[in-house]
Amino acid sequence: MSDIPRRSTARTAKLASIPLGIAGRAAMGFGKKLAGADGDAIDAQLTTKAAEQLFSVLGELKGGAMKLGQALSVMEAAVPEEFAEPYREALTKLQAEAPPLPAKQVYRVLDQQLGTRWRERFADFDDTPTASASIGQVHRAVWSDGREVAVKVQYPGADEALRADLKTLSRFAGVFASTLAGTDVKPILDELSARTEEELDYRIEADNQRAFAKTFAGDPKFVVPRVVASAPKVVVTEWMTATPLSEIITRGTIEQRNTAGALLAEFHFVSPARAGLLHCDPHPGNFMLDDDGRLGIIDFGATAPMPNGLPPVLGRMVRLNLEERYDELTELLRDNGFVLPGRTVTDQEIADYLRPFTDPIRTESFHFTRAWLQKAAGTATDFSSARFRTARALNLPPEYLMIFRVLLGSVGICAQLDAYAPYMRILTQWLPGFTEDDTGLESLDGA
Known part of the structure; x- marks a missing residue:
């Protein structure tokens, strides 16, 4: 993946392909049923194809699209078993994985956020991300004092994409709800929209994590990694x-x-x-x-x-x-x-x-x-x-x-x-x- 797709028209077209694809496959399936094909087998095939397309597109677009996929993935256990199986692997994968951003793009963000001499702050930096999610990906590194750290880097264009996605996805809320049975998508989208700006500023995230880490320092039940450094598009925390x-x-x-x-x-x-x-x-x-x-x-x-x-x-x-x-x-x-x-x-x-x-x-x-x-x-x-x-x-x-x-x-x-x-x-x-x-x-x- 070279970069997060930014143009609103391109992203809207990608998202629109989901309901269009579902409708097209449903029409074909109806035709096959009329021709005498096994109805249950056709329904199962349509469900599998819908799952593959839905979460392939959500993962590729990242931004608000992938955040919706992650939010839906939490309630995967509520989906009836006959529908759940095709979704389970795709949903679970969306919780922690997406196509990674190339190293040169990561360097550009680090140059802008931590200064062009950012490498001097690290004893080691792994170019291959350990995880990639909705608006950023995480790299494992070693801080200059020897501590292992997690470096979270926001995708270039994530802010534009996130705002555009949430507007577009709201128009398709009914389609997504019908694709993932038993899930009310509209409140999820409304909530994601309301908190967009806070999530895009990693300094706010760093302050939140500092508060949690202070509260649970030395706790026998919970542990929160401490923040090492932060900037608007980069946050560095202790590795866990x-x-x-x-x-x-x-x-x-x-x-x-x-x-x-x-x-x-x-x-x-x-x-x-x-x-x-x-x-x-x-x-x-x-x-x-x-x-x-x-x-x-x-x-x-x-x-x-x-x-x-x-x-x-x-x-x-x-x-x-x-x-x-x-x-x-x-x-x-x-x-x-x-x-x-x-x-x-x-x-x-x-x-x-x-x-x-x-x-x-x-x-x-x-x-x-x-x-x-x-x-x-x-x-x-x-x-x-x-x-x-x-x-x-x-x-x-x-x-x-x-x-x-x-x-x-x-x-x-x-x-x-x-x-x-x-x-x-x-x-x-x-x-x-x-x-x-x-x-x-x-x-x-x-x-």
Whole structure:
């Protein structure tokens, strides 16, 4: 790959090829069925071809296109098994890989960001990237003081491409949702758009990582590499040698899966409480398990400030749901903007809608599986179901969108891990508003 495709017309044409390709193949498949070909075999072939094209294009374009692919990959476990297999390899690959930027292009960025004598700051620099993702790629190097470091370099033109992609992808949201069954793409795109500018400035990412590293320095459960140097398009951090969660998902031991799942579930509740920040990019490429059993966390470009921790209203909702106090829960949902104005939902409808999602907090340790997630997601997205009709009356306030995406992403990874996690203990310890004696619930009256 010589450079990230920048021209808006060229990128739009690439993205437009996805729905056009899907439509063309569907028409051909329909013709073959009319001619007497096996319908199931044709459907399977169409699914495979759609997956190959979708994630080939998303990976090649990088930018917002690839970020969408990574966001979708988190919920791969929710896709029904008969559709999931063709997507799984492509989705997993998108979590950490993409065609690399040539060395001469990398040198040009380093010249601009660290100065033309940047090599003097390194004892060694590997020209071959160890990972390449949506807007940048990572090189392994040795800092001048002997420390092994990771050098994250932003692709030239990534800023233009990211903004253009997110606008274009929004027009195709319905097509992508139909291609990857059971996934609502529009909120993901809206959220990605809102955080674009922050992710493009690596100095902001470096500051976020410094805050996390300071909070979890010496922690027995979590480890965050320290920042060594930063610039707008380059960030240098300490190197961390550990096993990526993507590898544990495919061939990890039962102990590794359970340890990783439990720590991941806990991290997204602990960090707002302790660091006042929420890590907002939950996919397996950003987490790894150290040999000492700690969860390693990287990539802090997408981070939301939460100086007061997670909202106590959220904990109160979970508690009322757990105790089946649905009259109070329905009122709380209305008061805090979770029901669309003018819509009516009954206590029973809320109870029926939420019941499949409450399993993790009804036991001391819950087994997150693909089958469970597929069932929960499937009933919520069945157009003919009563739960789907209820969902159309519900609303997700903007201030909760990031939180729900992260927590759902965490659950999705736990399901991919096939892990047990002590969700009840985690919520009791870290979720404000969950315990009856919790204070700070001033917002419960809608104020």
